[in-house]
Amino acid sequence: MWDFSTEPEFQAKLDWMDAFIRDEVEPLDLVYGGKAYEPLGDELRGIVEPLKARVREQGLWACHLGPELGGQGYGQLKLALMNELIGRSPWASVIFGCQAPDTGNAEIIAMYGTEEQKARYLKPLLDGECFSGFSMTEPHAGSDPRLFRTRAVRDGDGWVISGEKYFTSNASNAAFLIVMAVTDPDAHPYQRMSMFLVPADTPGVEILRNVSTMGHRGDGGHAHIRYNDVAVGPDALLGEVGGAFAISQARLGGGRIHHAMRTVAAVKKAFDMMCERALSRETHDGTLAGKQLVQAAIADSYLQIQQFRLLILHTAWLIDRSSTKEARTQIAACKVAAARVFHDVVYRAMHIHGALGVSGDTPLARLWQAAPLMGIMDGPTEVHQASIARRVLRGYEPSPGPWPTEYLPDKIAAAREKYGV
Ligand SMILES: Cc1cc2nc3c(=O)[nH]c(=O)nc-3n(C[C@H](O)[C@H](O)[C@H](O)COP(=O)(O)OP(=O)(O)OC[C@H]3O[C@@H](n4cnc5c(N)ncnc54)[C@H](O)[C@@H]3O)c2cc1C
Structure with a gap:
């Protein structure tokens, strides 16, 4: 029913992105980690601007805007596949022109701005100039x-x-x-x-x-x-006087799903490190990979990541067929799940690395520090849980009796009569 495959031409773009991020972008984290969101000094400008130019040449710059807003119009499913790669590095968002909070801001200026506002604010934002x-x-x-x-x-x-x-x-x-x-x-x-x-x-x-x-x-x-x-x-x-609430809702819908898409990449990175460590580290007569409790951590992380990725891809697929408004329940679910899977997988990866995991020698401790923030920014988990439950419950009616509707005594009596027992 759901098809998340992509055409060969776009797969070729994803393959290009994968290699480009690995070879050209992730090394920036090793030397200039923590500087991705600062205005570029001359030294970094000389490194980063040519990388942005290569992204533009591929038609992959600032892909979050739909065609009606002047973007590439790849759609959410393709964006999900792209963000799964971009989320590996904070620098990648900047180099692909899709860093938060600028993406959401660009979206609402494109949606609600006048032509003058677009020229003054949106253009430099999309050009990566500010x-x-x-x-x-x-x-x-x-x-x-x-x-x-x-x-x-x-x-x-x-x-x-x-x-x-x-x-x-x-x-x-x-x-x-x-x-x-x-x-x-x-x-x-x-x-x-x-x-x-x-x-x-x-x-x-x-x-x-x-x-x-x-x-x-x-x-x-x-x-x-x-x-x-x-x-x-x-x-x-x-936009209009009194329109801020509607604008903020429009902004956060897209922002939340894109953030969740990038979280897939971050947790996959932590998971890869966990697996490599499990196979490499010797302790108590064998590798960590041979210990059942470590295997449980790996298996649980694997299934959480798979479930999470499918939730994201399904939500992206749904948005492409309807809108972020129609897919509000699913987007809220992605937001809640992102914070949980990030917390769980990063913690396990860090723990399996022992002292190295809590040191500054790997990115795991930094990721772990970000885990509690994930459940607060863009709205706390509880607020999203409440909105999921509210909308889900709209599809149900109270039971007419103290038993669940399917098990009411008259239903059971009718079933008995049907079979003559
Ligand atoms: C990393 C990060 C970046 C951010 N960036 C921005 C930004 O760029 N711009 C901006 O404007 N804001 C930003 N924020 C703020 C963010 O939007 C708010 O923190 C968020 O909306 C929650 O508001 P609050 O912190 O005031 O928590 P409160 O509203 O005070 O809620 C506190 C806690 O109460 C509980 N709670 C709240 N409501 C309910 C409820 N209905 N049911 C049950 N429990 C509930 C939850 O546990 C919640 O965590 C950022 C936050 C973080 C952590």
């Missing part, structure tokens, strides 16, 4: 957007934005920020806020500090920002 930030979460509220307080008040034709935002990823390196602010506190909760495009050097944008986290993007950081009466023109409004 980074951007998405400023939604606040110090006192995250997963419930109805509680956000940052205000944008009309001032003549334009707006004045004031408030505080927390965890705006990569804001320190961003050329512009997309800010979600309350424009009508009396409106319906989902129509209270609007989205604004704010150049990062606008007077009043104050980065208070970069909040450090466990292992994740310490370089670019997640900024705590104060917007001190930031005056912007009418051209700063993205």
